[in-house]
Amino acid sequence: MRLLIMGPQGVGKGTQAALLAEHYGIPTISTGDIFRYNIKNKTELGLEAMSYTDKGELVPDSLTNKIVKDRLAKEDCANGWILDGYPRNASQVEALDQMLAELGVKLDHVVALEAGREVLLERMKKRAAEQGRADDTPEAIAKRLETYEKETAPLLDTYKSRGLLVAVNGVGAIDEISKTIIAELG
Template identity: 65%
Template sequence: MNRLLIMGPQGSGKGTQAARLAEALGVVAISTGDIFRANIKGGTELGTLAQSYSARGELVPDEVTNDMVRDRLQQEDVANGFILDGYPRNAAQVGALDVTLAELGVRLDAVVDLTVERDELLSRLAKRAEQEGREDDTAEAIERRLAVYEQETEPLLALYAERGLQVSVQGTGEVSEITEQILQALRAR
């Protein structure tokens, strides 16, 4: 299990679990959100563009995201595997990822689906906004991102289930217990 996607709505714990799984599996966690935030903080052209979308609770255009992920998957530290966090988010990105993986001669091993009730997500995101002061965690932006997830990203899980790749795990409880549940589910495949 070296090439994974981790999916779930904002606030489901994807970033936390991706980092823990990457360490446990000896692979690289790749978060599009972290890359965008680094570019925003660095004031790059991509960062300015990304910020204009994320501040409104919208997603960065596919072509920018697809190119960024393609470039990242070609870097040396990904040779032993990866966990993609926050990508793909829609059907067009799934197609782009399929092409990229085929070009690299690799395939996905599994897609981890973290499930969390909406009330818990809203509570977590409000707390994160308070603690981190993230500009993209306004109430309006949170609602918009959750709606986009439900409309565009959540349906991708059915596609990955058809491919026999989906592994669903409840994303509530102690962080270490969730990690262990994911690892057990992956081993059971």
């Protein structure tokens, strides 16, 4: 199973991706987690990424595409994967299409989690308090939500036109949302 999990920040992508990965026995690839790991460990990649994330900006496509391509080629991805937080814009969709063609695999589904803006803001405020994430300031959150609406949300139409989109309400009990996704994926 090769899945994308999409939706605005705070909708629960990471939580659902972890549950789906366990269910299907495939890895979750979170570009955000990769960047946060590198930032925490002050690697060259981390320092470069931090120069963007500290301002609430997204890491440039060229850097993100390189990381995703390298990760999808790893042995543990041979039987499938879940991409969380990628693609975020039209050029990343093109890059992903090219990566998949080179690997000789196809995308199975795109899961779109949905929730209202107030729910998202409250969840991210709580996450910032619990996890102490420097990138969850009110200003950075607002900027990321605006960027999502402008650049990422339109990608859902692309995947819908390809017959890959599965839209699921991201509000409710975590296990119920997970069961709904699995049922929708068949």
